[in-house]
Every structure is written in C-alpha cells, then in structure tokens.
Amino acid sequence: MPELPEMETYRRLLQQQIVGLTITDTHVEREKTINMSPDPFAQILHGSRFTLIDRRGKHLLLHLENSHVLLLHLMLGGFLYLGTAEDKLSRTSQVTLSIGNRILYFHGLRLGYLHLLTSEQIDERLSELGPEPLAPSFTPAQFSQQLSGKRGILKTALVDQHWLAGIGNCYSDEICFHAGILPTRRIPTLTSEEVTRLYHSMQAVLKEAMQYGGYMETPLYKGDGLTGGFNDRCRVYDRGGEPCLRCGHAIALDKLSSRKVFFCTHCQN
C-alpha cells in the first residue's frame, strides 16, 4: 500500500501545512494504534509544536519541539486527512490531532500504528531498516554490491525493508517493468548491465511517482492537487489481463509467496 513516494508526498505536504503549529487536542478511538495510554499520550502532545516532518522508508516521523517524535506506519489501507471537524468520515479514524483550526485524521490504521517515542527510541526502531534508495550514498556500486550477496528472487529482495527501505508491492513491479526485467528472476542470473538498468529504473520510477504525488486515492486536504497523481500512471501494478502499454500483450498476474506480481512476459525477460 503506501510506499516511499506516497509517504514522501505526505512528508512534503505536511512540512508545508503543519510545521510550526501546535497540537491543541487529541482523540484516540483505538488504543492499540498508539503505544501508551491515551492520557500520557495526550499530556505529552498537548501544547507541543511540530518542528520537522521527516521520512524513513515507509515511516513518517513527526518531530515535536519537546524532543518527542510521532512515528507513523500506515501499513495497509492507512491514510491521512487534514481537514475540519465537519470532514470527519463515517469510517473510523483511530487517532485525531487538533492542530490550529484544523484536524489531522489518521484513518484506516488496521495494522498500522502511531507511536510516540523519544529520539533515542526512534533510532533504535529504525536501525533495522536498509538504505534509502534515493539517498546520494546509495550508488549503483552500492546496489550492485548488496545484490551480489543474494541468491533469492529479485522482487523478494526489492520489497525487503531490511535490505532496502521504502519499496513495496507496487513499485517493485513498476521498477522491474521499467527496467525490462522479470521480477521473478533469480538474482545471480542478473548481468551487471541489468543490475545497472535496475538501479536507474528505481531512481526514475520513484522520482516520477514522487513528482506526481504517489498513488494514494484520497487527497491530504481540500485543494490538494498533488496527492494521487500517479494513480493512473502505474504501468503494470493491478493491471492483470489488461494490455501492456508498451507492446499490447496482456499483463500477467502471478503469485510469489502470497504476494501478487504483475509483469509483461513480452517486454520483460
């Protein structure tokens, strides 16, 4: 579901929309979503100001001036909405934060969570994540070196958050399609030329998706013209049976350890 480009879109927009503003109220409808009782949660947050919105992999980090950090993972189906009290959706929003004259809704956090942590706890929690695919330090040589130790299937590696942080089911398929390489390939069979192509496709696909605001269906706020612009730009993901946009052959849908894989057998090999 929400992957790096979606979370990065949220990061950019929230950075503009809520940094500098103060939390005036909190509501927790589902206690499991947070990591403490609602009372201390409210006590720490109430009156605190957002100083920075950051992202690591698929996690969003909302930094507060009291040195605490809200760590958000949307998992599947989670989404955010920044609106007024009248905008409250009929579906449950597990946590809401009142910020200025608006409310930040955390919707659909079924398996997702919003944990309030200290900066030390954050470092601990995020230390297991692999490198950021778009970090300048993540070079083609680094990518190639990481792949060289692996014998498994390409897609499995791409979606492994410990190995590389931020890519999920959709973008792994989109990247492989862009590179013309089957996601089901065994890593040792990849030539160095193919590894280089994969690296550049990863950069291109993630950057394009970020530029168009990712594929989230709901805008972050009224008038948000960015979020979801990548929705109809997916080339293979969720297009099983539909014609490939490059060659017209039907997009194949397969399963790889209970995970869907979409690819074009004609354009990818």
Added chain:
DNA sequence: AGTGAGACCCGAACGC
C-alpha cells in the same frame, strides 16, 4: 540463507 505459513486487523467485496 531463502522460503513458506500463520498471525495480526478490519473494511471491502462477494455470495446467498
């Protein structure tokens, strides 16, 4: 090390 299964959770989609 890689792979697969099961658990987690609940809205959505489906079947009758």
Added chain:
DNA sequence: TGCGTTCGGGTCTCAC
C-alpha cells in the same frame, strides 16, 4: 436489503 463469509496486504515470527 442484510447478513455472513472471504480476502487482502506489510510486517513479524517461527518453522523447515
């Protein structure tokens, strides 16, 4: 219309 059932999907954990 409405009730019950199934399914999905990221991540963690535990087997093999």
